[in-house]
Amino acid sequence: MNNQLKSHKDTYILSNGVKIPCIGFGTYLMTGNLAEDSIIEALNLDYRHIDTASLYKNESDVGQAIKNSGIPRDEIFVTGKLWNTDQGYNSTLKAFDECLNRLGFDYLDMYLIHWPVPEGHEDDFEELNLETWRAFEKLYKEKKLRAIGVSNFKPKHLKPLMKNAEIMPMVNQLEIHPCHNQTETVEFCKENNIQVEAWGPLMRGKALGFTELKKIADAHSKSIAQICLRWLIQQDIIPLPKSQTPSRIKENTQIFDFTLTDEEMKIINNIKLSE
Secondary structure, X not given: OOOOOOOOOXXXXXXXXXXXXXXXXXXXXXXXXXXXXXXHHHHHOOOOEEEOOHHHOOHHHHHHHHHHHOOOHHHOEEEEEEOHHHOOHHHHHHHHHHHHHHHOOOOEEEEEEOOOXXXXXXXXXXXXXXXXXXXXXXXXXXXXXXXEEEEOOOHHHHHHHHHHOOOOOOEEEEEOEOOEOOHHHHHHHHHOOOEEEEEOOOHHHHHHHOHHHHHHHHHHOOOHHHHHHHHHHOOOOEEOOOOOOHHHXXXXXXXXXOOOOHHHHHHHHOOOOOO
C-alpha cells in the first residue's frame, strides 16, 4: 500500500512518469446541467481527476464545466474512452478528434479502449484491438494523449495486445467492488506495471446494504461508501466514485484519516452476494 497518500489530490505515477490523481470523479449517466453542476462541485472540492467516455454523451458538458471552473486545464486529469463501434485504426483517429472537439480541448490526459470485444468481433477481437492500439500509439507519440490504456480487459485480452504493442498499456479500468475483486486481473496488471482503476466501486449503491460493511464502517465512524473506497486505496487501486449530492461528493474524499486492518480487508475480500 502507498502510505504517502494523504488526500485525493495526491498521485500515483504511471509507467511513463505521468502523475494521475489517486481518486477520480465518475460521470456516467450525468448530462447537461446535472453533469456541469456536479463536476464543478467536485472541482471546487479539489477533485483533479475527471472520468468520461463517448458512451456517456456528456463530453461537451465535462469540457464546459472545466472551462467554467476557472481551474487551469493542465491541473485537471481528464480520461476519455473509445466506444466499441469506433474501434479500428482510422475510425479511432476520427473518434478521438470528435472527442477532443466535444470537450473543447487540444489534448486529452488519457484515452482508454472501453471494452475488449465489440459485438460481432468475438473471433477477431485481438486483431481489432491491435489496430485500435496502433492509433492510440500514434496519438500518444503526437502528444495528443499523455497516457493510453484499456478498460474491462482481462489477462486473456491484455496478453495478445501487449505481445504486439510498441507502447504498453498504462492503465486498466475495471469493475471492482466488494463481491467482485477481479483478483487475477489486478495481480496481472500489478505484475506488468499497469495502474488499476475501479468503476462502480459502490456497486451502484448496493454495497450500502451489506451488514459486514456496516459493522466495519461503525467501527471507524465512517460511511459504508468510505469503507469501500478505502478498501480500494489500500490495494493501490484508483476508485472512480460518482455522486450528484455535494455532501457525498465531499464524503468520498474523506478516506485518508483511517486505515482498515488486515482482518477488515480480509472480511471485505470475502463478501459474497446472497443468492
